[in-house]
Amino acid sequence: MSRLGLAAAVLIACAPALASPPALTEAQQLASVSTPFAVSREHITDDLYHYQFDLRVGSTPNARVRIHRVVRELSPWRPRPTSQAVMLLHGDFANFITNFVPSLGHPASSAPGLAPYLASRGIDAWGVDRRWTLPTTDGDISDLGEMGIHQAIGDTAVALAFARATRTLTDRDPGRIVLGGFSHGAQLTYAYAAADGRHISAIAALDIYYDIAPEDADLKALACANAAAERDALAQGVTDSSNSLFITAGQLARSAPEETSPLFSGYTNRGVALTLSGLTWWLAPYTPVYHLSAPIFDAEGNVTGLRESSEEDVTAWFASAPPHQSMLETAEFDEIWCGTTPRPELAKIRVPLFYLGAAGGFGDHGLYSTTKVSSTDITTHVVRRFGPERVAEDFGHGDLLYAKDAPTLAWGPLAAWLRRH
Structure with a gap:
């Protein structure tokens, strides 16, 4: 194991000291990852590298939190310090790599990727895979029925605590970081910020709604x-x-x-x-x-x-989609939209919010949710090419990540907002 991995393993055991006392579930998870864990490093391009950490957080087959970091290096295993950081949550039929570093996917993509784009501009880009992304086609999925939103919120808290602890070591920065997500990852971002939020300074929601407008x-x-x-x-x-x-x-x-x-x-x-x-x-x-x-x-x-x-x-x-996905998570996301069961409420969110929409995706329909938070710092940006009469042809949901002009139309505004938060 690298010096970075060993040091981070020690720091993660102390992660609760970085914030207010964690909930019991999170405390148990943090305690369970204070032992050594798997870590890997691979080259992306130029001085950009991808780190992957697998943290065991239980005894079931897929009880792992897989955390990613894309960062510029000063030398091998030595990240270049930054003052801004974001953790990105993937959407459906995807994981962190396929959504945010597609050049490392299987099959590989020519799309440059949001995470390398941000890292090349001095923003430390982290991510976490939900547990349903881990099993292979013929893997053990006996714990798939446990993979709901409550578990995902807990795993997100562990990943955020890990990122902050690691940044304390590598960047001398123990501060809170921005949580961002794409699609259902953005819905989870809203849910985490409303239910917990202790590790985050702001949130960025990429093309989703959480509360559905009355007219919809x-x-x-x-x-x-x-x-x-x-x-x-x-x-x-x-x-x-x-x-x-x-x-x-x-x-x-x-x-x-x-x-x-x-x-x-x-x-x-x-x-x-x-x-x-x-x-x-x-x-x-x-x-x-x-x-x-x-x-x-x-x-x-x-x-x-x-x-x-x-x-x-x-x-x-x-x-390159993961073969499995949690039916429980899918049901619970739909129940949040339906509003028929208890759920984290947007009014509890007080941190700054950036909404990035695609006109042909969730687009303007995602704006209503931004009016339900309690934050006074709200920025919205919907990427569109045409007027409302051509919305069927306009910038699509996935175009935010894979379009040739995504760096100019979507990533640039997001990066500028992150640098201010």
């Missing part, structure tokens, strides 16, 4: 219906919300794009990937014309290409 009653009804169906699946013993559709679609679009798809009748493999990307609202109408990637349409309304992100990068995102 149809979207709330959809969430309630989805939550009921997912609870029914759980009652029948289904704990895995499989990502096989995205994985297979991505793999086939890359290996045999013009062959007939076994997934959707009448489509080629490329056509399936384009449809999932550009007409996502057919399967997941989170907004009326919600899409992952801005589509190019033909006269009949079929998707013939992608306007912002390359097909190679989008299919790499799909193909």
Whole structure:
């Protein structure tokens, strides 16, 4: 184990001293990771490196908190000190690597990645994978049914405490850091800030809503219906919300794009990937014309290409998805939107908030949630190319991470806000 890993293992045992006394669950988790853990280091580009820490936090098969750090180095295992730091939470069918450092994914992507972008500009970029990302296709998923939002909030607290303890060593900075998230990772960001928030100085929500606006009653009804169906699946013993559709679609679009798809009748493999990307609202109408990637349409309304992100990068995102996902987490996220069960309330959030939306994703529908927090420091920025009449073609949800112009249109405003917070 490296000197950094050994030192961080010692520091993590002292992490509660950095803040007010933690809740019992967090205290137990922090105590359990004071022993040595797995750490790795890999090169990204130039002086940028990726560190990965696996912390054992229990006895079940996947009771680990996988923490990531992307940072510039002064020398091997010696990060360049920074004064700003952010922890990023991934979205669905993804992990930290596939969402934020896609060049290290399997398959690798040509997209430069938000985390390296931030790190190259002096912002220490951290992340944490939720436990459902850890099992392989044939791995042990016997604990998948325990992987809900309460557990994810606890794991996020452990990761934040670990990051602060490590930064105390490497950067001489024990201060709180910004918590940011993409998609459902942003919903978890809201939930953590409302339920705990002890380790964070601000939050950044990338394209999501938490509270649904009154005028979007149809979207709330959809969430309630989805939550009921997912609870029914759980009652029948289904704990895995499989990502096989995205994985297979991505793999086939890359290996045999013009062959007939076994997934959707009448489509080629490329056509399936384009449809999932550009007409996502057919399967997941989170907004009326919600899409992952801005589509190019033909006269009949079929998707013939992608306007912002390359097909190679989008299919790499799909193909590199973790095979499993927690049905319990999916149900609980929908229940937050439905508002039918107890949940952390946005009014408890008092730290600064940055909302970054995509016009063709959650976009303007995510603005309502920003009005429900108690913070007086709120910044919003929705990336859009067109007027409301062309929202079906506009900047998509995933374009915030993979579009050629994402660094200019999305990452630059986020980095500027992070430097001020």
